[in-house]
Amino acid sequence: MSAVVLARADRVSKRYGAFTAVGAVSMHVGPGEIVGLLGANGAGKTTLIRMLLGLTVPSDGAVSVFGRVPDRTTRGRLGYVPQGLGLWDTLTVAENLAFAAAAFHNHEAPELPPGLQAARNRQVAAIGLGLQRQLAFTIALAHRPELLVLDEPTSGVDPLSRARLWDAVHAQADNGVGVLVTTHYMQEAEQCDRLILMSRGKAVASGTEADIIGDTTALEIDTDSWSETFAVLDRARLPVTLAGTRVRIADTPRDVVERALAGDEVAATIREVPATLEEKMTALDRVATTS
């Protein structure tokens, strides 16, 4: 890992009255790294991002971006795509670009990518979500940022367009830009070099996807009737779920499942399989909620 750190949080907390939105979280993003921030709503991801952007002042601990307290200068060196994309709906594509260029003291608005050229004089509200997202990316990259902060960049996007957005993110990282990205798509965790899992304001796990899952396993149950098996385990109040026509259960000892099935005389084959990141995350969230 590079010794240079673009963004750092050091035991940073943010409290609103008695409510702790972020509690003693430490993290960092280095050049060329893609760091994924995952967690349930209310986990503290957006509050952490707002502190890095300089929009919220920490209650405790320290955040630094490019080695200093976040302010307008650091904001000028980072590119940010918020979940709502941050575009002006009533302005045209070209006007949005010119507005952002003026805000970042760029003398010339950047070239539009080919897909957006034909829409340059259309109002942003009328161009569709896919093109809006491309425009938000173009604006975020126009001032050649050293750090990119992306909040749910691919929500609602079709798989090919999503792949193209990730290609663009990887191209930035290959050029040394650090990337901090939040996502609800567990499959996108694989696009990240490192992950930070947040729950109830705390960082509950970090590392690669494989590091985080570790040797956690789930149980997959094959039976003649998945619906009957599902109903039996659901009645036993076990955290049962479905994968195709196989019943799956995480975070539950095998003997508990066997007892529940035996009680209803359900014949089944139980296999231990590696847990998914989603299952691990749900288990960690449950621990954080009950502790």
Added chain:
Amino acid sequence: MTRPGSDTDGWGTFGVTIVRGGATALKDVTLAAPRGQVSAVVGGDGAGKTTLLRALVGRILPVSGRISAPPTERCGFMPTGASGVWQDLSVNENFDFVAAAHHLSGGALADRRTDLLEQAGLTGAADRLAGDLSGGMRQKLAFCLAILHRPDLLVLDEPSTGVDPVSRVDLWRLIAKAAAEHTAVVMATTYLDEAERASTCLVLDRGVALAHGAPDKILASTPGTLTSGDAPTGDPELSWRRGRQTRSWHPGPPHPGEQPIGADMEDCVIALTLAEQQAGAA
């Protein structure tokens, strides 16, 4: 076009074409919706998912093709976003309102409400305004309202979009439970991992079906040749990144020396979309 239909014929849309505002929104799309199964419709914004679902519940009429569904009162529909929830009513009041529309009352309603609130983890939020709930809780409430009257066909338009991963697990469990209780469930999603967990899956792109069938069959029918390496091996336009690896695809059989890999749903849908684009350009 016939509706309502009986489930012995099989519910679903069969060769349906829909034109909206002069443009073809769906072209010859078939989606079977059998009882006791979750059928997923997957695609990005503008793929035609909402149009298909609204047609299935009788809110849009096709110009051709056949739709078979139970009578409207036996369908449950959860629209996209939180539009199936009244924000200014409490959770309980939302239940009361929808129950009244379905003529549900008394002990049966009380039991059903208690049961659904508990399954959805909303028992402690029964008196809160729906508008004050988190996104995940609001979606779970919308789901409960759609299924309150125990419909035969449950149609869910992107129930999990914008829902965090932990609430998504709860929601998926509720959906699977509905199917386990013999309901026909059709859901639109942008999450390919959800599509992979459904019994059958319809992949839509700009109103056209790219694939329809069991997820493993769709994977097995991935067109062309897919390889993985450190860099694109052919046309960069036919490559995409998966973390530190790059996938490369071409429409033909493997070239000499190429080591094809099996596709997951992500790779498969991208390959299907690229193949469709090439067919359209040819």
